[in-house]
Amino acid sequence: MNMNVLQKQDKEIFEAIAGEIRRQTETLELIASENFASRAVMEACGSVMTNKYAEGYPGKRYYGGCEFVDIAENVARDRAKKLFGCEYVNVQPHSGSSANMGVLFAVLKPGDRIMGLDLSHGGHLTHGSKVNFSGQFFEAHTYGVEKETGYIDMNRVEEMALRVQPKLIICGASAYSQGFDFKAFREVADKVGAFLMADIAHPAGLIASGLLNDPMPHCHFVTTTTHKTLRGPRGGMIMMGQDFENPLGITLKTKKGIRTKMMSEVIDAEIMPGIQGGPLMHIIAAKGVAFGEALQPEFRTYAEQVRRNAAVMAEKFIGLDYHIVSGGTKNHLMLIDLRNKNVTGKIAENLLHEAGITVNKNMVPFDDKSPFVTSGIRVGTPAMTTRGMTGQYAERIVELIDRVISAANTDRIEQVCAEVRVDVKEMCEGLPLNDFGPTP
Ligand SMILES: Cc1ncc(COP(=O)(O)O)c(C=O)c1O
Structure with missing residues (x-):
């Protein structure tokens, strides 16, 4: 990587980056949530798009001069839709945690009950941990894996859902080496009238390659990070297999009168202005590059390996x-x-x-x-x-x-x-x- 200017201008940061390059090159990286983004992804991350404010969404920004960042965001969205076979995507969440916060804040009120996999059984902080917003704003109940098998038992999940009556069930994990039965989770969610969110932050690249169960037909919302198995820049996104009218009574005043908002509109509004300001357009451009790579046949070969x-x-x-x-x-x-x-x-x-x-x-x-x-x-x-x-x-x-x-x-x-x-x-x-x- 060419860092001539940085080397001259800022020795301290240059040395730190040079050290990190050496570390990544000379050691063996086995952290399950890390990957090495391509040079093309890193070039987009390091591009002038970092300079641009673009609050809003393509075609509907609060700032002028967005014609090129609009192109990048539309490309990222279109490729994500193709990659995951989904009707809706928001590529603006700064991280996986922001993506999860976007969905939770969009569909829940403070104090509502949620269910997620326990942190100590492989779940993520944002699935209801007490030290995280998800366990502080909401009444979180966590399910676990079975002691004897290490597997999630869907009968237990159902039993708990019937008892807890959650508004949202989260399936997905940071440290679970088995697949998720999204269809069975949806059956449980439907029994108690809960929304179902799959967090595929970890296996997203394998799911995009068709190697694991597809959450899209079964879950109301699918969130992911873009930097783990998907091998893109650090970031998050929210998807829906199919958009639907929100059942929460959230309406929109239009010239033609009042109408119920589609869930995509509710989620978009929760990400911006709800929890974020200006999107990171250089990262969104890099997400587009990574999705383009993941659409190539070589990526499936990679995921299989x-x-x-x-x-x-x-x-x-x-x-x-x-x-x-x-x-x-x-x-x-x-x-x-x-x-x-x-x-x-x-x-x-x-x-x-x-x-x-x-x-x-x-x-x-x-x-x-x-x-x-x-x-x-x-x-x-x-x-x-x-x-x-x-x-x-x-x-x-x-x-x-x-x-x-x-x-x-x-x-x-x-x-x-x-x-x-x-x-x-x-x-x-x-x-x-x-x-x-x-x-x-
Ligand atoms: C399942 C899961 N969800 C969400 C996240 C959060 O992603 P981020 O670190 O980008 O906030 C992680 C990160 O490890 C994760 O494993």
């Missing part, structure tokens, strides 16, 4: 007596319970970091340790797969992780970490972060 790598790794881990929550993976990640290895998530994360392997500590279901310590780690394959690492690499990586974890409680650990670090650096050499060709 992401999933294959995860499956290979899970199998190898299991062969080495690691406990994978839910017994395996159908997507891009796995959650490893390290209790039988006498290592906490925190220690594992730190030691692997010393060895040049980046993972995050993660609570496992029914964890007896705090979120700062945890009993597990989450391992994901989107980023390593972008670098071109296939099955043999996947097995090799598990062996390297096992070398570190197995030595964790011995006096050889420092030396093992140093040795593995050299192996990791060698493995990464010659594999660029994001060399996957031009965009359309």
Whole structure:
């Protein structure tokens, strides 16, 4: 990346970015929510569109001079619709959390009841955690996975919904390696008259590639991030398979009289002016570039490899007596319970970091340790797969992780970490972060 001007002007920030480039290049990135965006995506992120104020939506802005950012936003919207097969999309949410906030604030009143997957069972903060707006503004009830299987049991979800009578049910997760039965969730939502929102932030790229269940026909709202398996710039978006008249009594005065607002209008108004101001037009342009990439056949090949790598790794881990929550993976990640290895998530994360392997500590279901310590780690394959690492690499990586974890409680650990670090650096050499060709 050319940073000549920055290098001359601002040594401190230049050095920090240069260090980050080295870190990303020389170490192994296994954080399930990270990926390496293409150069084309990064060029759009670093473009002059960052200078433009464009409050409003294409064709209906509060600022002049929006003719080119309108083009970018329309392209991003059209490509997102094609990619996910949806009728409506809002590409303006600054993040996945903003997308979720947009939907929750659009359809709920403070104090309304919601249901989401518990944070400690793989859910996300925005699905009802007490430390998040979703658990503070709303009465959140969380469902979990079964202790014996690690799977979500839909009978339990239904039982809870009948008892709680939520206005909104959220399905989706940050650390669940199985698919979601969106149809079954919709049946439960319909029984209690709740809205259903799928948060596909993690598996969006796999869903777009047709590798996992499609939420679009079943959910009222589908939210996602654009930077995980979708491999775009950091950001969020909200989709609806089909638009519908809002049943909340929200109306609009027009010249012809008063009419009920379509849900798309309610959501658009919640994102801006409800919770956001000016959209990040450089990021929206980059979202468009990423969706263009994801529409190419090569992206499906990539997504298939992401999933294959995860499956290979899970199998190898299991062969080495690691406990994978839910017994395996159908997507891009796995959650490893390290209790039988006498290592906490925190220690594992730190030691692997010393060895040049980046993972995050993660609570496992029914964890007896705090979120700062945890009993597990989450391992994901989107980023390593972008670098071109296939099955043999996947097995090799598990062996390297096992070398570190197995030595964790011995006096050889420092030396093992140093040795593995050299192996990791060698493995990464010659594999660029994001060399996957031009965009359309
Ligand atoms: C399921 C899920 N939803 C929402 C988010 C929030 O995305 P962001 O970090 O962009 O706010 C995440 C992020 O990890 C996530 O995993």
